[in-house]
Amino acid sequence: MRIVCVVKFVxxxxxxxxxxxxxxxxxxxxxxxxxxxxxxxLGFALTMKKREPQTCxxxxxxxxxxxIPQLEDIxxxxxxxATLISDQLFAGSDTYVTSKLLSSVIRKIPYDCILSGTHxxxxxxxxxxxxxxxxxxxxxxxxxHHIEEERFTCSSAVVEVEGESSYTTxxxxxxxxxxxxxESAYRLPYVRYKNLNLDVxxxxxxxxxxxxxxxxxxxxxxxxxxxxxxxxxxxxxxxRKKVVKSDDEGIEVIYTFLKSNGFI
Amino acid sequence: xxxxLVYVEDGYAQESLSLLEAVRQLYPDQHVETYALLINSDxxxxxxxxxxxxTLEDGTLQPFDQKGLCDVFTSVHTRYSFDAILFLATPMxxxxxxxxxxxxxxxLVADVTAIANDDGQISLIRPAYSGKIMAGIRIKGEGPVxxxxxxxxxxxxxxxxxxxxxxxxxxxxxxxxNIKVMGTKEKKIPYDIRESDVxxxxxxxxxxxxxxxxxxxxxxxxxxxxxxxxxKGIVPRAIQVGQSGKTxxxxxxxxxxxxxxxxxxEGLKDIPHIISVNTxxxxxxxxxxxxxxxxxxxxxxxxxxxxxxxxxxx
Numbered sequence: 001m002r003i004v005c006v007v008k009f010v011x012x013x014x015x016x017x018x019x020x021x022x023x024x025x026x027x028x029x030x031x032x033x034x035x036x037x038x039x040x041x042l043g044f045a046l047t048m049k050k051r052e053p054q055t056c057x058x059x060x061x062x063x064x065x066x067x068i069p070q071l072e073d074i075x076x077x078x079x080x081x082a083t084l085i086s087d088q089l090f091a092g093s094d095t096y097v098t099s100k101l102l103s104s105v106i107r108k109i110p111y112d113c114i115l116s117g118t119h120x121x122x123x124x125x126x127x128x129x130x131x132x133x134x135x136x137x138x139x140x141x142x143x144x145h146h147i148e149e150e151r152f153t154c155s156s157a158v159v160e161v162e163g164e165s166s167y168t169t170x171x172x173x174x175x176x177x178x179x180x181x182x183e184s185a186y187r188l189p190y191v192r193y194k195n196l197n198l199d200v201x202x203x204x205x206x207x208x209x210x211x212x213x214x215x216x217x218x219x220x221x222x223x224x225x226x227x228x229x230x231x232x233x234x235x236x237x238x239x240r241k242k243v244v245k246s247d248d249e250g251i252e253v254i255y256t257f258l259k260s261n262g263f264i
Numbered sequence: 265x266x267x268x269l270v271y272v273e274d275g276y277a278q279e280s281l282s283l284l285e286a287v288r289q290l291y292p293d294q295h296v297e298t299y300a301l302l303i304n305s306d307x308x309x310x311x312x313x314x315x316x317x318x319t320l321e322d323g324t325l326q327p328f329d330q331k332g333l334c335d336v337f338t339s340v341h342t343r344y345s346f347d348a349i350l351f352l353a354t355p356m357x358x359x360x361x362x363x364x365x366x367x368x369x370x371x372l373v374a375d376v377t378a379i380a381n382d383d384g385q386i387s388l389i390r391p392a393y394s395g396k397i398m399a400g401i402r403i404k405g406e407g408p409v410x411x412x413x414x415x416x417x418x419x420x421x422x423x424x425x426x427x428x429x430x431x432x433x434x435x436x437x438x439x440x441x442n443i444k445v446m447g448t449k450e451k452k453i454p455y456d457i458r459e460s461d462v463x464x465x466x467x468x469x470x471x472x473x474x475x476x477x478x479x480x481x482x483x484x485x486x487x488x489x490x491x492x493x494x495x496k497g498i499v500p501r502a503i504q505v506g507q508s509g510k511t512x513x514x515x516x517x518x519x520x521x522x523x524x525x526x527x528x529x530e531g532l533k534d535i536p537h538i539i540s541v542n543t544x545x546x547x548x549x550x551x552x553x554x555x556x557x558x559x560x561x562x563x564x565x566x567x568x569x570x571x572x573x574x575x576x577x578x
Binding site: 036096099119124125127128134135137141142143158161162163165166167169171172173182225227228230231241242244245246248250252253254257258261263264 | 330331354356367373375399404405444447449484515537545554555557559
């Protein structure tokens with residue numbers, strides 16, 4: 001079976017550098033990690049490869065070159081190959097352009113199934129998986145928190161999707177795109193000690209626009225269908241707060257507040 | 265005149281009214297003709313509110329059939345040529361909206377929380393980077409303008425009724441995807457935090473979420489949580505407050521050990537009564553609180569429970 005995993009490297013949302021002039025994240029200067037939902041997709045693919053060692057998994061991502069060490073570590077876990085789409089021309093691409101670029105690369109890879117995460121913790125739009133599915137004319141399900149391993153074959157999969165108030169089980173014909181959530185149980189292991197310095201350079205491919213051949217006007221900020229025109233950290237209405245201690249006096253203040261407002 | 269399509273998903277007719285408030289803010293000074301698209305969905309909540317009800321009844325079209333539903337949307341758009349298309353950010357809305365935008369080659373903005381229309385220049389405001397930044401986004405090109413909106417973010421304020429025109433969609437060109445529903449099961453969460461009048465909410469500084477239940481019971485409320493607790497897998501996402509969780513509107517919100525990242529406090533500003541308990545009295549959550557209790561969450565909860573029970577015995 002051939003699986004493509006689409007992953008995103010995201011800035012640590014608690015620690016990142018934002019350029020307020022260009023309205024973009026300075027990914028080169030922000031510590032990057034594998035998006036948690038996408039790590040579940042990788043974890044599931046690896047689980048399937050353990051069951052069926054002939055399974056071939058290719059990882060595809062679009063990111064700055066600073067993620068190469070992380071990609072190498074992913075390859076050291078047993079993934080077969082990785083493709084990094086990276087070009088300064090692609091910086092600032094919105095989800096529309098990002099999906100177009102990723103789709104153009106995936107289209108050339110043979111696959112039975114594409115796996116991805118549902119949400120990314122930085123943009124949190126969940127657009128890209130659906131847009132890739134649309135570009136490749138594939139069926140797609142997102143919010144998947146369980147895939148039945150025994151029924152995951154080259155021709156179909158049975159998955160459970162988390163909705164607002166219920167879980168729905170679907171059978172979906174493959175090839176298709178399946179997007180997992182971080183609630184799913186598939187974890188990525190650590191790199192084994194003996195593989196820490198394993199040379200994986202032959203399995204890592206870097207593609208720039210020289211290979212992809214897009215018109216510069218079609219990609220990056222200029223090709224995007226959306227444009228960030230303003231950013232601000234939100235000012236909140238402040239209340240005339242009263243500060244008390246968690247002692248008898250403070251508890252009495254809270255008790256009186258709750259009582260006078262009819263909550264007790 | 266502007267033509268706008270709102271998707272009224274089955275089971276979300278009432279919530280879909282909020283999309284019409286967004287439409288009003290999108291084109292405040294223009295005549296707008298509103299179209300609701302109902303696919304195997306009950307129209308009653310939206311009847312008399314939208315000008316045109318486009319209905320499609322086809323039991324073979326499965327929910328979450330992204331391919332089939334995307335075909336339906338593009339066919340409808342080809343027929344009517346809308347200026348804007350709005351979705352609720354439900355799991356299904358989140359699945360379909362991006363594929364429709366890709367097919368129509370237009371921009372889509374997710375989780376819009378506010379809309380500015382400055383002389384025709386539309387800016388859609390949304391939180392980004394885990395809510396640390398609010399971004400104003402413009403959709404370039406010819407459109408249509410597309411956006412998704414979380415449930416409860418906009419409140420429908422219209423009172424006028426219109427004579428809705430019903431149109432059954434005939435002869436639409438669409439496929440069916442290769443997906444099949446095998447079964448559904450209800451979630452175990454017995455309450456919806458969006459409907460709670462009192463929320464006792466725990467964050468990273470609250471080490472035992474279970475101990476909040478007694479306080480919630482005494483105040484006739486429910487337990488909710490911040491993203492930090494949900495991401496650790498301690499409680500389900502269904503009770504998460506904030507941008508990646510739910511927008512809530514209780515009368516009383518007690519924030520226990522919650523720092524108050526922007527994505528969390530963004531939806532809390534209209535809550536009438538907020539109490540926060542935090543070891544840091546300058547945490548962001550404290551600036552929107554009526555009373556700040558400086559201290560650890562759990563001892564506070566135990567003491568307050570004791571005081572309320574004493575009061576009941578007197």
